[in-house]
Amino acid sequence: MVIAKCRECEKEYQLNSSDNLGDFQCECGGELDYVDDFEVKNENSIKMKRIHWNTLILGIIVTAFLGFLLGLIGIIIATLCVGYSVDKNYKNGAVHGALAGFIGGFIAVNIGNVINIILPSNTNTEFGLLLITGTLIGITIYGFTGAICGAIGAFIKQKRS
Numbered sequence: 001m002v003i004a005k006c007r008e009c010e011k012e013y014q015l016n017s018s019d020n021l022g023d024f025q026c027e028c029g030g031e032l033d034y035v036d037d038f039e040v041k042n043e044n045s046i047k048m049k050r051i052h053w054n055t056l057i058l059g060i061i062v063t064a065f066l067g068f069l070l071g072l073i074g075i076i077i078a079t080l081c082v083g084y085s086v087d088k089n090y091k092n093g094a095v096h097g098a099l100a101g102f103i104g105g106f107i108a109v110n111i112g113n114v115i116n117i118i119l120p121s122n123t124n125t126e127f128g129l130l131l132i133t134g135t136l137i138g139i140t141i142y143g144f145t146g147a148i149c150g151a152i153g154a155f156i157k158q159k160r161s
């Protein structure tokens with residue numbers, strides 16, 4: 001057992017020594033630090049820190065933008081940054097990278113689709129079906145790429161610290 005204390009409100013929590021501190025946050029949303037003091041007054045409810053919304057939303061915007069401009073390379077660059085900025089946990093990096101890749105990729109692909117529809121050069125009758133299939137394949141690849149690059153980004157951060 002180890003004790004972690006909130007940096008903001010100083011509430012204390014009991015964690016298993018195998019737990020990764022980066023996976024948790026205080027119920028007030030504050031970051032936790034380990035403490036040597038083993039006197040715990042009471043066990044407070046602890047929750048898993050799953051989604052870093054600020055990083056994710058920013059990541060989606062950057063992914064959509066770079067994905068639209070550079071395609072898959074843009075998605076790779078953006079989701080590497082997302083994984084790097086989340087924390088040192090590669091699973092978290094992968095989750096955030098995948099979400100950014102999937103949602104950002106969806107936006108990027110649809111900007112392209114809208115432009116294709118507006119442009120008068122596309123008179124193909126099978127165009128609609130191709131568009132849907134292409135979109136689905138595109139966002140699947142982007143989401144998958146995002147998961148891998150997000151994990152790599154978190155891994156790079158872990159190695160550098």
Ligand SMILES: [Zn+2]
Nearest residue numbers: 006009026028
């Ligand atoms: Zn707190």
